[in-house]
Amino acid sequence: MMRTRPLKVALLGCGVVGSEVARIMTTHADDLEARIGAPVELTGVAVRRPSKVREGIDPALITTDATALVKRGDIDVVVEVIGGIEPARTLITTAFEHGASVVSANKALLAEDGATLYAAAERHGRDLYFEAAVAGAIPLIRPLRESLAGDKVNRVLGIVNGTTNFILDRMDTAGSGYSEALDEATALGYAEADPTADVEGFDAAAKAAILAGIAFHTRVRLDDVHREGITEVTSADLASAKRMGCTVKLLAICERAADGRSVTARVHPAMIPLSHPLASVREAYNAVFVEAEAAGQLMFYGPGAGGSPTASAVLGDLVAVCRNKLNEATGPGESAYTQLPVSPMGEVVTRYHISLDVADKPGVLAQVATVFAEHGVSIDTVRQKGRQDGGGEAALVVVTHRAPDAALSGTVEALRKLDTVRGVASIMRVEGE
Incomplete structure (x- = not known):
């Protein structure tokens, strides 16, 4: 009644x-x-x-x-x-x-x-x-809070900001530059007049904090989330990703450590293989990939914003x-019983794509390889190409095996000090493999 x-x-x-x-x-x-x-x-x-x-x-x-x-x-x-x-x-x-x-x-x-x-x-x-x-509109919070309440979630990986996904998608598929893609996003109403919260990753970082807290039953605040935006992503990065069979997405990544004693939460651009389900998420759509012990891999997809x-x-x-x-009842409240610490970004282990501007002369590759070895970062592939405009410079692209973020940071700092390295053009993580 x-x-x-x-x-x-x-x-x-x-x-x-x-x-x-x-x-x-x-x-x-x-x-x-x-x-x-x-x-x-x-x-x-x-x-x-x-x-x-x-x-x-x-x-x-x-x-x-x-x-x-x-x-x-x-x-x-x-x-x-x-x-x-x-x-x-x-x-x-x-x-x-x-x-x-x-x-x-x-x-x-x-x-x-x-x-x-x-x-x-x-x-x-x-x-x-x-x-x-x-x-x-994507049902995500309730599945994590209720449907997966009896399972153990180990990883949440997702595209949670439509504005940045639209920009990166246009840079990838239409060959647009960052500024051009941002202007298009603004004209279509995907980007605010001040897009800082989106393009600098603040919006995605807030969402990552919420997702990590629910997924891992611990308190994760915005300050715990490592954040990088997309303003430094270039057309060259997208081109390099294509050569590797990848694309670039701004990802929110929340992970439980292998030993189960800590968690990490981070937001940053990353290369992901075209075979990964998130690689096909186009325009302003969102998608979140959840990995749980019993349920396995789940993907939630749909429009992530709009009235x-x-x-x-x-x-x-x-x-x-x-x-x-x-019914005079209440639904689920906070579940933070695990009280797991949030590890710093330096402890995150992943692969890296590093683009260097170097002197085009013998011995440079050996010097660069030595720096990587001294910091315990193993090199997977190397590609070197001389600049078309000459000037005695070459582009050197290094893709590493998995290594701690702190080790990679130390490597880059040492590379900047080499006389033969003119500059570090870009650093991008490689995820989803």
């Missing part, structure tokens, strides 16, 4: 995602009621600019006082899509204190201070759901939280 009193929902933020959430709640009201077991009612929308026309939303619901809205006491669920650290953190914890569960899409806050939110939710017996925070896809994830969480509310 349906409950007659509607579940009341407050919406914090009414931008691209928030307005789509409000629209779906209105147009799909009957379906949502049938799925939940009670009607849901949008009872307040907190915004910064109340004068802006918001089609389909009753102006009487609009308020600029978000604090008063979450303090009302009759709100069942608060949907937070304003982003940032403050006032979002205070508003969410205040909502818990006044009886509301929370659905959030705030990756930055969850990565920076998720522990505070989890603790507040548990203290007040409320739900905290955040499927939309990591990969848009409608993100709103879909928000509404999915809203349905789950409302069902819990009716």
Whole structure:
């Protein structure tokens, strides 16, 4: 039997995602009621600019006082899509204190201070759901929190930022330069006016922190994630990748150490073989590859951003939280029982692709090889080619076997000191093999 009193929902933020959430709640009201077991009612929308026309939303619901809205006491669920650290953190914890569960899409806050939110939710017996925070419409958080709760996840490897994937895809398939590809991404609405959070890897790093924490049942903060962006990736890097049968992607990589005593979380561009499932992820799509002991290899793929896809994830969480509310229950909270330390980047072991500008004369290759050997980095392949413009210089490309990142860093530092090395053109990790 349906409950007659509607579940009341407050919406914090009414931008691209928030307005789509409000629209779906209105147009799909009957379906949502049938799925939940009670009607849901949008009872307040907190915004910064109340004068802006918001089609389909009753102006009487609009308020600029978000604090008063979450303090009302009759709100069942608060949907937070304003982003940032403050006032979002205070508003969410205040909502818990006044009886509301929370659905959030705030990756930055969850990565920076998720522990505070989890603790507040548990203290007040409320739900905290955040499927939309990591990969848009792709169901990923719930499978990790629930479907794989009985398994042991060892690795999460993924493309979690659509803007950077679009840029790298255009550089690879159309031969565009970085600036040209970024301009195209901006024109199509994939990149913000200020793309720093995307192209410098901040967005992906926040998502990596969230994924690592859930996958490995430990606390991982944004500061624990090694981060590199794509601004230094060149057309030459893409060309080298093609010669190796690879492509370049910005990857979020979360791994459990072989001995199980620590984890690592990192975001950086990497070459991956064209045979790897992630290599075929095109344009602004996201995909995440999960490796678990019992389940084996799983891949989640789909649109990772945009108003409608993100709103879909928000509404999915809203349905789950409302069902819990009716059953006087709560869903999964924080699982951080392992308390595993996060190892520094220097301990990460992988392969490397290093491009050097060197003097075009005998003995250079021997000098370079000696430096690699002295730092314990084994060379797999070497390719040398003289510059077409002359000048007595050559391009030397070295691909290594697996080695610790600290050893590679020491190698590069020593190479820079050689008189015969004019410069280190690029360094890129090779993953997925």
